[in-house]
Amino acid sequence: MTRHETDLCIIGGGISSAMLALKISELRPGLSITVVEAGSRIFNLDQRMNLRRRSLDYGENPWPGDFISDQAGQGIVSRTMAVGGSALHWGGVCNRFSEEDLRLHSMFGLAVDWPIEWKELEKFYCEAERRLGVNGEPSPLPEDWRSEPYPMKPMLMSYNLTQLKAWGQKSGIPFWITPQAKNTAPYDGRAQCIRCNTCAICPTGARYSPDFTFQRLLAEKKIELHDQTLVRKLVLHDTSDKIVAAQAVNRAKPDDPVEYRAPLFVVASGYAWSSHLLLLSLNSRFPNGLANKSGLVGKYMCGHQYIGAHIEIDTKIYPGMNEEHSLISRRFFRSKPGRSFVRHDLRIWESPVGHEPRLRSNDGRLLLGDDLLNDWRTRARRGTARVRAYIDVHPDRDSSLSLDSSVRNRWGDPMPAIDHRLDSATLARQAATKQHIQEIFETLAKADNGKIIATSAGDYLDHPAGGCRMGTNPSTSVTDSYGRAHDHENLYVVGSPTLPTAGCTNGTLTFVALTLRSAERIAAHFPARSANVQNR
Numbered sequence: 126m127t128r129h130e131t132d133l134c135i136i137g138g139g140i141s142s143a144m145l146a147l148k149i150s151e152l153r154p155g156l157s158i159t160v161v162e163a164g165s166r167i168f169n170l171d172q173r174m175n176l177r178r179r180s181l182d183y184g185e186n187p188w189p190g191d192f193i194s195d196q197a198g199q200g201i202v203s204r205t206m207a208v209g210g211s212a213l214h215w216g217g218v219c220n221r222f223s224e225e226d227l228r229l230h231s232m233f234g235l236a237v238d239w240p241i242e243w244k245e246l247e248k249f250y251c252e253a254e255r256r257l258g259v260n261g262e263p264s265p266l267p268e269d270w271r272s273e274p275y276p277m278k279p280m281l282m283s284y285n286l287t288q289l290k291a292w293g294q295k296s297g298i299p300f301w302i303t304p305q306a307k308n309t310a311p312y313d314g315r316a317q318c319i320r321c322n323t324c325a326i327c328p329t330g331a332r333y334s335p336d337f338t339f340q341r342l343l344a345e346k347k348i349e350l351h352d353q354t355l356v357r358k359l360v361l362h363d364t365s366d367k368i369v370a371a372q373a374v375n376r377a378k379p380d381d382p383v384e385y386r387a388p389l390f391v392v393a394s395g396y397a398w399s400s401h402l403l404l405l406s407l408n409s410r411f412p413n414g415l416a417n418k419s420g421l422v423g424k425y426m427c428g429h430q431y432i433g434a435h436i437e438i439d440t441k442i443y444p445g446m447n448e449e450h451s452l453i454s455r456r457f458f459r460s461k462p463g464r465s466f467v468r469h470d471l472r473i474w475e476s477p478v479g480h481e482p483r484l485r486s487n488d489g490r491l492l493l494g495d496d497l498l499n500d501w502r503t504r505a506r507r508g509t510a511r512v513r514a515y516i517d518v519h520p521d522r523d524s525s526l527s528l529d530s531s532v533r534n535r536w537g538d539p540m541p542a543i544d545h546r547l548d549s550a551t552l553a554r555q556a557a558t559k560q561h562i563q564e565i566f567e568t569l570a571k572a573d574n575g576k577i578i579a580t581s582a583g584d585y586l587d588h589p590a591g592g593c594r595m596g597t598n599p600s601t602s603v604t605d606s607y608g609r610a611h612d613h614e615n616l617y618v619v620g621s622p623t624l625p626t627a628g629c630t631n632g633t634l635t636f637v638a639l640t641l642r643s644a645e646r647i648a649a650h651f652p653a654r655s656a657n658v659q660n661r
Contacts, residue, residue, distance in 0.1 A: 229626060255654065257333045292573045359406040
């Protein structure tokens with residue numbers, strides 16, 4: 126067995142891990158930090174233009190090697206396992222939650238309040254935006270106050286978005302640019318976005334991804350990164366509730382077990398694999414898994430539902446102009462008193478739906494040459510907008526991640542199975558929520574002589590979180606507000622698993638803000654070795 130000694134062992138190599146390692150390396154210079162990631166390093170910015178081209182031309186996966194074939198589970202949205210995690214190919218959207226998310230119970234009698242005050246979380250949102258490099262324009266709504274401006278000016282709207290914003294405003298709903306972790310000017314050593322319309326494989330590095338942070342930390346010798354190394358179990362001390370080791374296997378050397386020993390461990394493995402590891406780490410004193418005296422590890426798995434539509438309008442647009450850039454309205458983040466509870470965001474994108482060139486007319490006639498172009502021009506006189514609402518829904522206790530003994534990896538570990546379930550209050554208001562969203566779509570359509578072409582609803586919860594929810598009561602939560610496990614003084618869980626509820630907009634910025642807050646408490650476990658350390 127190969128044994129490694131370190132001051133801090135971080136399990137997982139995604140965006141929360143990157144931000145945690147970066148901040149702690151600044152707060153505690155010289156601290157020995159080891160990051161352990163099951164997936165491989167994909168440090169290939171110089172190859173991404175070619176990978177982008179092959180993806181466009183042939184439909185190839187632009188991230189070859191970003192998953193592990195037998196490390197997957199039922200109900201998991203993303204199979205990505207690589208250094209950088211899902212944020213290797215995220216869209217970069219950086220919306221904030223709102224104060225209502227932290228006070229659902231006290232304001233509406235629903236779900237549970239978070240054990241954090243909004244003013245405190247807001248300052249970590251500002252830090253997260255600085256570290257990721259977020260561009261945006263402030264919300265015009267006073268409830269969305271900010272203590273600091275965005276680090277970068279907003280991305281310029283394309284002609285299409287300008288037209289779509291004017292259409293949206295006609296309906297009486299205010300819209301503005303969606304904030305994104307994409308450089309509108311050179312920032313943090315990365316290039317300016319050239320709007321090449323392939324954010325899932327950014328060929329220039331303008332969109333933030335965690336691999337850049339890990340490469341910098343490695344170059345500055347601030348961390349050790351052990352990739353291709355799957356942590357299979359956390360080991361408890363013989364007589365106390367401290368964690369003493371993490372047992373792992375290196376996929377390149379499967380016959381040589383690996384053990385990590387540290388005074389403090391942080392699980393930063395995302396919403397699925399964090400709970401999964403704790404459940405796998407059962408022992409005689411914790412027969413239901415570590416950190417699980419409450420029985421809530423893997424419970425209250427959350428996310429948000431969504432409903433979308435395509436609306437044809439009397440506005441000529443030209444699809445293909447930075448289609449991933451969008452508009453947002455936060456007007457509906459606040460549920461109106463005296464009405465059925467409903468909270469959601471509202472987004473608008475350009476869309477080519479209904480206006481692409483085609484080879485056959487409606488009556489089946491073959492279209493070639495001028496006939497094809499004339500048909501295309503005729504149908505392009507009107508434009509199409511894609512609209513979508515992420516809806517605030519709340520998890521039932523039995524919205525869970527469990528171990529599925531029928532599906533195992535090559536080492537015999539049962540894989541996770543996620544079964545999302547909504548609480549009774551959410552289910553009771555679903556019909557009213559759908560009607561409310563439909564009325565908004567109809568209001569938008571009427572604003573420009575439009576018609577709704579189609580509507581759709583997701584069959585899964587997006588931006589999933591939960592499984593190790595935070596709280597002040599050890600009997601109703603897994604961690605405290607900093608992610609420290611109630612049952613183990615030297616074990617933290619950071620990022621998405623700690624969320625009690627998942628809001629009504631993209632969650633990544635919130636995951637990062639919470640992690641940066643946790644970093645200060647984790648650093649406090651170690652004596653300071655350098656003065657005048659400041660946040661970037």
